[in-house]
Amino acid sequence: MRRFRPLDHLILLLGAAFLLAPVLMAFLSSTHAAADIHMNGLYLTPGTEGLATYKKVLTQKGGFTGEVTGARMALNSLILGLGFALGKLIVSMLAAYGLVYFRFRFATPIFWGIFTTLLLPLEVRIMPSYQVMSQLGALNTTWGLIVPLLASATGTFYFRQFFKSVPDELLEAARIDGAGPWRFFAGILVPLSRPMMAAIFIIMFVYGWNQYLWPMLMTTDERFFTLMRGIKTILQVWVGSQIPDYNEAFALAVLAMLPPLGVVIVFQRLFVKGLTESDK
Amino acid sequence: MMAALTLESLGKTYAGGTTAVSDVSLAVADGEFIVLVGPSGCGKSTLLRMVAGLEEISTGTVTIGDRVVNRLEPAERDIAMVFQNYALYPHMTVRENMSWGLRNRRIPAAEIAARVEEAARMLELQAHLDRKPRALSGGQRQRVAMGRAITRQPAAFLFDEPLSNLDAKLRVTMRGEIRKLQKRLGTTALYVTHDQLEAMTLADRLVVLNGGKIEQVGRPLEVYHRPASTFVAAFIGAPAMNLMDARIEAGRLMLAGVDLGAVDSGPRMVTLGIRAEDLRLRAAGGLPFRLDGIEELGATRLVHGFLEDQPLCLSLPSGADLPAGLHLGADPAAWHLFDTLTGKRLPSALHPAARSRIAAGADPLS
Numbered sequence: 001m002r003r004f005r006p007l008d009h010l011i012l013l014l015g016a017a018f019l020l021a022p023v024l025m026a027f028l029s030s031t032h033a034a035a036d037i038h039m040n041g042l043y044l045t046p047g048t049e050g051l052a053t054y055k056k057v058l059t060q061k062g063g064f065t066g067e068v069t070g071a072r073m074a075l076n077s078l079i080l081g082l083g084f085a086l087g088k089l090i091v092s093m094l095a096a097y098g099l100v101y102f103r104f105r106f107a108t109p110i111f112w113g114i115f116t117t118l119l120l121p122l123e124v125r126i127m128p129s130y131q132v133m134s135q136l137g138a139l140n141t142t143w144g145l146i147v148p149l150l151a152s153a154t155g156t157f158y159f160r161q162f163f164k165s166v167p168d169e170l171l172e173a174a175r176i177d178g179a180g181p182w183r184f185f186a187g188i189l190v191p192l193s194r195p196m197m198a199a200i201f202i203i204m205f206v207y208g209w210n211q212y213l214w215p216m217l218m219t220t221d222e223r224f225f226t227l228m229r230g231i232k233t234i235l236q237v238w239v240g241s242q243i244p245d246y247n248e249a250f251a252l253a254v255l256a257m258l259p260p261l262g263v264v265i266v267f268q269r270l271f272v273k274g275l276t277e278s279d280k
Numbered sequence: 281m282m283a284a285l286t287l288e289s290l291g292k293t294y295a296g297g298t299t300a301v302s303d304v305s306l307a308v309a310d311g312e313f314i315v316l317v318g319p320s321g322c323g324k325s326t327l328l329r330m331v332a333g334l335e336e337i338s339t340g341t342v343t344i345g346d347r348v349v350n351r352l353e354p355a356e357r358d359i360a361m362v363f364q365n366y367a368l369y370p371h372m373t374v375r376e377n378m379s380w381g382l383r384n385r386r387i388p389a390a391e392i393a394a395r396v397e398e399a400a401r402m403l404e405l406q407a408h409l410d411r412k413p414r415a416l417s418g419g420q421r422q423r424v425a426m427g428r429a430i431t432r433q434p435a436a437f438l439f440d441e442p443l444s445n446l447d448a449k450l451r452v453t454m455r456g457e458i459r460k461l462q463k464r465l466g467t468t469a470l471y472v473t474h475d476q477l478e479a480m481t482l483a484d485r486l487v488v489l490n491g492g493k494i495e496q497v498g499r500p501l502e503v504y505h506r507p508a509s510t511f512v513a514a515f516i517g518a519p520a521m522n523l524m525d526a527r528i529e530a531g532r533l534m535l536a537g538v539d540l541g542a543v544d545s546g547p548r549m550v551t552l553g554i555r556a557e558d559l560r561l562r563a564a565g566g567l568p569f570r571l572d573g574i575e576e577l578g579a580t581r582l583v584h585g586f587l588e589d590q591p592l593c594l595s596l597p598s599g600a601d602l603p604a605g606l607h608l609g610a611d612p613a614a615w616h617l618f619d620t621l622t623g624k625r626l627p628s629a630l631h632p633a634a635r636s637r638i639a640a641g642a643d644p645l646s
Contacts, residue, residue, distance in 0.1 A: 169367035172334050177381030177428075178355035187380065191371040 023257070030054075030250035037246040049247060057251045068222050070230065070252060077209050077226040078259060083146040084208025085201045092155025092200070093193065097185055099156070100163040101171070111160065118153030122214060130217050140221040149214065155200050162196045163189065198267040206260045227256040283345035283358070283435030284310045285331070285468055290340035292326050292492075300326040301492045304340070308436075311466045313459070317479035318489035319515070324472045325440055327489070331470060332438050333357050344435055355385075360429035361438040364445060366421045368413040368428075374400075375409040378427045392431075399427040402461065419450045426461070437462065439471040443478065455481060476516050480504070488512050506616075510623040513553045513616060519582055522559075524590045525620065526552040533615070536588045538567050541612050550626065551618040556582065558614035559594035566609040569594075571602055 029043045031050035037043070058070040099111050122129075129148050138144025166189065174184045190197075212228045219225075225233075234249045285308040292301040301323040308314050316324040329335040331342050333354035341348050349357045368377050375396055382392045400406045403423040413421055422442060429437055442458070443451045459482055462469050473479055479486055480500045488495040488503065488511075496508035507513035513521040526535040528548050533540040535552055567587055575582040576598065583594050583602065594608065617626040 167365065167367065169363045169365055170369065172332075172354070173361070173363065173367040173369070173428075175334065176332065176354045176359070176361050178384040179380075183384060188369055188371075194371075 023254075026250045027254050030247050030254055032247055034243055034245045034247050038243050053247045053251045054255070057248045057255070068225050068230070070227075070255065072223075073225050073227045073230040073252075074255065074259075076224055077228070077256070079142060080145060080211060080215065080226060081205045081209035081259070081263075083142070084149065084211075085205040087146060087150040088152040088155050088204045089197055089200055091150045092152045093159050093190070093197075095151075095156045096159030096163055097189065099160055101181070101184075111156075114151075115153050115157060118151060122149065126213065126217065133218065138218075140219050140224060142224070145215055145218050145224065146208075149208075149211075152204070155204065158196060158200060159193065162193060166192060194270065198270045202264055202267050205263045209256075209260050227252060231256065283468060284308060284343075285436055285470065286341075286343040287327075287331070288341045288343070290327065290330060290342065291338050292323070292330060292335065293338045299492055301330070304489075304492075304494055306487060306494070306497065308468055308470065311468055313462055313469045313471065313482060313484040314487060315471045315473060315479040315483035315485075316487045316489060317473055317476060317515075318495075320474055322489040323492035324474075324489050326492075328438050328440055328470060328472045331357075331436075332359055332361050355381075358435040359438055360432040360434040360436075361440065362422075362425045362429050362442045364441040366413070366425040366445075368421060368424055370413055373410050373412055374405060374416070374424050374427075377413065377424055378431045381428065381432060395431045395433070396427075399430040402430065402464075403427050418446050419454060422446060422454055423457075426458070430461075430465070435468065437467055437469040437471075439469065439473075441473055442471075444473070444475070451478075458482065477518065480516070486516075488515060490515075506625070507553070508625050510551055510553065510618045513618070517555060519556050519593050519595070521553045521555050521616070522592050522594075523618075524552050524554075524587065524592070526550050533617075536567055536590070540567075540610075540615075543617070545626070549620040551620050551623070553616035553618060554610045554614055556593045556595040559592075559608050559610050561596070562607040562609045564607055566607040569606040569608045571604050571606060574602070 025042050025044060028046055029037055030053055032043050032047035033049050036047070058074075061069055095114070099107055133139065133144050133148055136144070138147075170188060170192075171184065174188055179187060210228060211226070212232075215224065215226050216229060231249050231252045234252065235244045235246075287304055287306045287308075290301060290304040291299070293299045304327060306314070316327060318324050326335055330337050331344075333349065333352060333356075337350050341350055343349065344357055344359065354361075369380065372380060378396045378399060379392045382395065387395075396409070397406075400409055403426060405420070405423055405427060408416060408420060408424075413424065416424065422445075425442065439458070443454055446454060455478060458471075471482060473482075483500050485497060486500050486503050487497050490511050496503055496512045498506075503512060503516055507516060507521070510523055514523060524535060526533055526540075526549075528534070528543055528545050528550055530547065531542055531545070533543045533550075533552070569592065570586045571583065572585040573583075575584070579598065580595050581598050583596055585592055585606070587608075592608075618624060619626055
């Protein structure tokens with residue numbers, strides 16, 4: 001056992017406080033009225049408007065059409081996050097499986113080709129992507145939001161490295177055990193990849209959940225509004241003497257944080273469990 | 281399921297032009313335990329993997345039972361393999377590890393359960409059936425790997441250095457178990473190892489490989505007592521056989537300037553092989569031996585030294601200190617003569633007269 005070190009703990013506590021303070025401030029401010037925030041700035045004390053604000057942002061119909069509620073936006077974000085995470089997992093695992101376990105011409109150049117092109121961030125290729133999707137008639141559709149972003153260089157790379165670390169003997173044992181390519185993939189590789197899948201899922205879910213630019217381009221229909229866009233629209237009301245509803249923006253931001261937090265907590269357990277259980 | 285295994289002028293050349301195995305022919309009888317032994321890089325594992333179907337065959341044919349299996353998938357060859365690192369599926373329990381292959385072959389569940397139960401009983405794994413491999417010791421994992429092979433009920437077992445990841449003591453135990461199990465099941469087995477002791481104790485017949493070619497095939501004692509080449513002589517047996525440069529002059533075998541006795545051959549250079557345990561101490565005369573060091577092994581001791589400038593090792597019972605200068609002799613029956621250039625054994629180089637005199641119990645050096 002290591003000795004208790006006050007200094008180490010102090011540093012950790014300060015670090016935690018430093019990271020948590022803005023979140024706490026956002027949460028506490030969201031429990032005050034918008035006008036108070038406008039006058040007095042951010043709060044570090046609890047207010048009285050909390051329940052009402054949260055109820056309002058979740059259920060009040062807003063937007064230009066007056067149709068979109070916070071819950072609807074949260075659902076859209078969830079669809080996007082889950083669609084991204086699951087889709088990317090499937091695509092990148094299959095791609096990596098092909099690259100590692102099947103011998104075909106130019107496999108390595110193909111891999112590096114994929115890798116380098118997809119290293120470019122979305123923003124660089126966003127206009128051509130938009131053009132293609134618009135000509136396919138995929139604007140204002142859920143699949144148009146998700147599918148173009150599914151190919152994942154990061155995921156493919158991680159799974160490729162992971163599959164390469166799986167001992168060859170397992171493949172050979174499986175071949176002797178009469179497993180075809182699919183059976184080996186589903187029966188051996190996928191179960192072995194669980195920790196890796198959890199890690200990729202966390203990253204990709206948060207990535208999808210936080211998407212802002214792509215949904216904004218792809219969807220004009222308010223039924224597809226996500227939380228990120230909701231927060232933005234609340235703050236975009238500087239018309240006349242209207243005060244932005246800071247409290248509602250904060251409330252939405254706090255709500256928007258919860259699902260990724262949940263995903264991280266749930267899968268982190270599985271991730272750590274997978275790591276400690278593995279005997280390699 | 282009974283099956284013989286035949287390899288016919290089997291060869292393996294890799295894409296880069298490296299030849300790993302060349303012209304290996306071997307007929308394995310049904311139920312026979314064959315050990316492929318040789319130093320690392322001799323092609324023994326490649327050969328085994330060619331039989332298993334994990335490595336493509338460049339030339340020749342492999343026949344299991346009455347089927348040529350060259351073009352068949354590993355699963356269709358009716359073999360089971362035990363790997364050096366066990367290759368157990370880490371996410372499956374012992375039971376699942378043993379039954380997965382059977383489920384892939386669509387064997388009825390009741391039959392699978394019965395086979396797994398039977399294998400677990402044989403290997404004393406019943407208590408561990410629902411554990412995962414990581415919860416098992418090395419020896420138990422090895423047993424599970426064996427169990428997976430047994431439940432397949434294959435025509436042949438293929439073992440790829442299955443014991444080299446175990447500690448020395450466990451290796452001896454598992455060696456005995458593998459041998460017993462194989463005899464009991466009566467399944468043909470092909471076993472690869474680099475450990476000559478393992479090879480000697482397990483094999484019905486040994487196949488000594490060197491550089492992708494067969495050096496010698498034979499029963500363990502046959503190989504030990506009549507090694508076909510200097511390579512086999514040096515590889516089989518511990519300590520390694522002493523190999524010395526000798527000469528035949530006028531029908532006499534001359535070593536280090538000493539006349540050892542008559543041989544039936546013209547004058548030439550030969551390599552004389554004598555095993556450490558076949559060398560005897562003499563009071564006087566014989567080969568002058570300069571002592572260099574002694575390894576005490578308990579019951580015996582290995583005495584290292586030089587015969588002129590040629591290193592030599594002899595095995596003696598433990599006892600009193602030895603003087604620095606000794607005199608050695610060896611029975612002509614214990615001589616192994618090899619061609620110096622090719623390393624091949626010289627057949628019956630011993631003089632017929634000498635042979636009969638030895639039979640009569642005479643001392644060849646007298």
